[in-house]
Amino acid sequence: MTKGRRSRRGAALTMALAAVVLAAASGCAREADDVSAAQDGGVVHVACGATEEWCAATTEQFAKTSGVKADFVRLSSGEALARIQAGKDNTEFDVWYGGPADGYAAAGAMGLLEPYASANAKVIPAKYKDASGLWTGVYVGALGFCSNGELLKEKGLSAPKSWADLLDPKLKKDIGIAHPSTSGTAYTALWTQVQLAGGDQDEALTYMRRLHPNVLQYTKSGSAPAQMTARGEVAVGVIFSHDCVATKEEGFPDLEVTFPSEGTGYETGGVALVKGAKNPVSAKKFVDWALTPEAQEIGPRVKAYQFPTNPNAKVSDKVVDLDSLKLVNYDAAAAGAAKPALTKRFDEEVGQAPKS
Known part of the structure; x- marks a missing residue:
């Protein structure tokens, strides 16, 4: 046998072996996909920290768009974290959606979230997502004051424009705010x-x-003080400004939104995979979809006026211009790391958490 013929036979054998290896790899990949799909029930269970209306509209639209069934339980941030932690050995939820990212950061530190870098996250600004993919922001909302003008007028006060204004003795028992352990x-x-x-x-x-x-x-709920202010139970509520705008639209035109001159904080509402999710394929589809303009434009339709994180999403004219506010340097990761100890101190040194 000549040298050239042996070389051609060797090359052919190498190609054949490569084809076998490739086929085996493809088979393994298909098998892995089949196993993953088999483990997924074609449904996604969502722990939802947005408003009840927004949670309902979001899961309904996701189901229509994807064909995947979706349901939700509306929970405040603290409640969601507690429920996810309690169910870590037998997961109740597949996805956590809505609520400030510091809660997600705390959950990530506890090992309760599964990193997932969605392809759709590429367009989301870096300041609105976790670098390791533990959570990605879907909206931004600024903290402000929601005032009942009539009650303030009776006290000879105007709407507060600083954190210092809230300390006025004339506002004794007249401010509504949630508890940081639950909200x-x-x-x-x-x-x-x-x-x-x-x-x-x-x-x-x-x-x-x-x-x-x-x-x-x-x-317990962070949005509750808006209703308290609207009903005249308190003169001022400390809430995210979009909640006051939404309440004002419900028939309370005298409500006024103001922001503290010293600087105010803001939330980056997140979405994340829950570690050990029983429906991981559907969960990832939900996260992917939550980052699209279609998903982020749902909010204003249900009077949720947060700023969308996807730069291609339309912004309602009722959304506050973040550039017009003095914002503090709000590091969600640092806030999340400090949350367990700091809320415990608040409970012990300031005010007891509301009972269930």
Whole structure:
């Protein structure tokens, strides 16, 4: 046999072996996909931190768009974290959607989330997502004050324009705010005080203790103070501004939104995969879809006026211009890392968390 013929036979044998290896690899990949699909029930269970209406509209539209069944349980940030942690050995949810990202950061530190870098996350600005893919932002909302003008007029006061204004003795038992252990909104307010104090948690808690006599009650939900203000139960609510705008549209035109001059915090509402999800394929489809303009344009249709993180999504004219506000440097990762200890201190040193 000549040298050239042996070379051709060797090359042919190499190609044949390569084809076998490729076929085997493809078979393994298909088998893995089949196994993954078999483990997925074609449904996604969502722990939802947005408003009830937004949660319903979002899961309904996702189901129509994808053909995947979807359901949700509406939970405040603290409740969602507690439920996900309690079910870590037998997961109840596949996805966590909505609510401030510091809660997601805390969950990530506890090993409760599964990193997932969706291809759709590429367009989301870096400041609105976790670098490792633990969570990705779907909206942004700024913290502000929601005031009942009639009640304030009776007290000879105007709408507050600073955190210091909230300490006025005339507002005794006349401020509504949630508890930071249960509400992401309230924790945003607490962490904002930490940032305004240059990172000093003691000073931040001192401010909250000074505010305490003016607080009527600490609610479980962060949006509840908007309704309290609208009904005249309190003169001022400390909430995300979009919740006040939505309540105003429900028939309370006298409500007024203002922002603190010292600086205010903001939330980046997230979406993330829950570790150990029983429907991981459907869960990833939900995350992918939640980052699209279609998904992020749902909010205004149900009076949820947060700023979308996808730059290609249309922005409602009722969404506050973030560039017009003085914002603190809100690091969700740092806020999340500090959350367990800081909320415990708040509960012990300022006000007890509301009971279920």
